[in-house]
Amino acid sequence: MPAATDDTIAIRIGKVLAERIIAGVLEPGSRLGQDRIAEEFGASHVPVREAFRRLEAQGLVVSEPRRGVRVAGFSMDEVKEVAEMRAALEVLALRHAAAHLTKALLDEAEDATSAGDKAGDAHTWDEANRTFHRLILSPCGMPRLLKSIDDLHRASARFLFSGWRAEWEAPTDRDHRTILHALRAGNVETATSVLARHVQWVGKVPRKA
């Protein structure tokens, strides 16, 4: 949520654009002209270009060498792809994290789940959901893995916020609780298999139109 004032302009622009893309404000396929954006942020286009490279790395935009960048489109196939990658990687992370999970951490994760229950809108829910996943995976001690998972989570969020899904509901809490229960009991296999299914839920919900 922040925008640390010591962030570089390029980073700041990148964050704002990422939010817009994830929130669906910027439609898939729409062009991002560097001059237009530079002007909007009162900056030159150099930091804008750097922001583009970051977004490209996160898979939020696609860039063709001399013909500009556009917001990455996401078909149902791509959503499923991201979900499956997340599942595979989160399972890996959880396997490593399990041994280092403390009661305090699990309690925090439980709180995050409750916060998700009470969430009234998709954005708040997503925040709580992300917190839950981060909490149970963070002790895995694999920073690169965690970063990848975070990127994938953001990509999933695009789908959540798009008009595709019928309407807002928060149906995953039971999965979260099942996972926590299994983890408290030391049953890692159960936890990972529920997690794998849970993550792919995003790609399986029927669309609106």
Add this chain to the structure above:
Amino acid sequence: MPAATDDTIAIRIGKVLAERIIAGVLEPGSRLGQDRIAEEFGASHVPVREAFRRLEAQGLVVSEPRRGVRVAGFSMDEVKEVAEMRAALEVLALRHAAAHLTKALLDEAEDATSAGDKAGDAHTWDEANRTFHRLILSPCGMPRLLKSIDDLHRASARFLFSGWRAEWEAPTDRDHRTILHALRAGNVETATSVLARHVQWVGKVPRKA
């Protein structure tokens, strides 16, 4: 080896630097001054910065906001981390690719394996190895997944080329052939489990010093 002439300067610089990092010419932790590099390539520092962002995305350098970028260090833990991520993702890719594998593709993969056998140096072997993996995974129809795997493969290669490994040998061919055999027989589960173990071999070889 390409370096398509229509590539942007930033991309070209990025490729060269990536090669150097992977080959170990640039040591982990060493600073990459943008002016120095700009001068070397006869370019300004703007494309250099963009190249940095790309390398950062691939995990080859780390960048701290106003204090420059350095070559990413890689400890044994990080090597293992990359290997495990690769294993998880390649297994996923193979599961999806298996159904679409053709005999022609498998034959090509077999050729790549033979090429690896005959390789006299690590670089040639790595090329053949990468070809093998790409061939059997490419029909999975998940471009984002393939790109991630490619990035991880490059990161693994750093380890191969570093002085860490005792000396050069090419001991994985049997795994490759086992995988191909299982795939021809339609035995996907066997293929994936061998693949998973095979990929993590990199992280398990005893070091030199």
Add this chain to the structure above:
DNA sequence: AATTAGCAAATTATCGATAATTCTGCTGAG
């Protein structure tokens, strides 16, 4: 002797302007 304040040098980040490339809309021939 150690620690910290303050200056100088080096380096990063940003800007405004220029060069190169792609896109657009038109014209004219077949």
Add this chain to the structure above:
DNA sequence: CTCAGCAGAATTATCGATAATTTGCTAATT
């Protein structure tokens, strides 16, 4: 009526110069 080819316009990529930060060194103070 369609399509190839060609200005002109729009946009991207790069450059050289400037502003802002960090770093390293010196010196003063406790």
